[in-house]
Amino acid sequence: MADATWLAQRLYRDEFLTVIEQSGLRSRRRPGSFAPAGVLMHHTGYRSSNADPFPGLSTVINGRPDLSGPLCHLLVGYNGKVRVIAAGRANHANTARASGPMPAGDGNTMYIGIEVDYAPQLGQAPSSAQVNAAMQAAAAVVTRLGRGKRYVRAHAETSTTGKWDPGGAFPAPGAFRDKVGWWINNYWRP
Numbered sequence: 001m002a003d004a005t006w007l008a009q010r011l012y013r014d015e016f017l018t019v020i021e022q023s024g025l026r027s028r029r030r031p032g033s034f035a036p037a038g039v040l041m042h043h044t045g046y047r048s049s050n051a052d053p054f055p056g057l058s059t060v061i062n063g064r065p066d067l068s069g070p071l072c073h074l075l076v077g078y079n080g081k082v083r084v085i086a087a088g089r090a091n092h093a094n095t096a097r098a099s100g101p102m103p104a105g106d107g108n109t110m111y112i113g114i115e116v117d118y119a120p121q122l123g124q125a126p127s128s129a130q131v132n133a134a135m136q137a138a139a140a141v142v143t144r145l146g147r148g149k150r151y152v153r154a155h156a157e158t159s160t161t162g163k164w165d166p167g168g169a170f171p172a173p174g175a176f177r178d179k180v181g182w183w184i185n186n187y188w189r190p
């Protein structure tokens, strides 16, 4: 067990991010191993807006009838703010295929999960603030793990069950990694 109790503090170091700590995050986890080496990007499938920037909040904390929460570590709202949901193992990745430098295996052991709260299956695009916050959060976390942009993967790249997230107008995985790489090179590199 190696809970990522550093998540909120790491994100606070990014002056461009607005961070909200969800009550109870340090003890929120699934049972089982957690040794994250990479970051996995998702969309929630909930239609968000400026008036309702985090429609997926309750679900990512509490889970669904078929899947116990927490369902991610970070939730990125339509307003570009980032909620820290859980420090320990979360149900977001299932069994992972090998992807880039990341091996195949238990995705919930290997990845920190970032859910972007929008609904591409309903035709919704993420906001630009949301995409920017997602890339900064991914850069902050993957560098804290001691790794570079190639360790940021999309769920569509690791899923063994046909997941396609983050979809719609979200940057394609390679383009997203390049944006994360910019933040690593220009902001996080010591």
Ligand SMILES: [Zn+2]
Pocket: 041, 042, 043, 092, 155, 163, 165
């Ligand atoms: Zn996903």
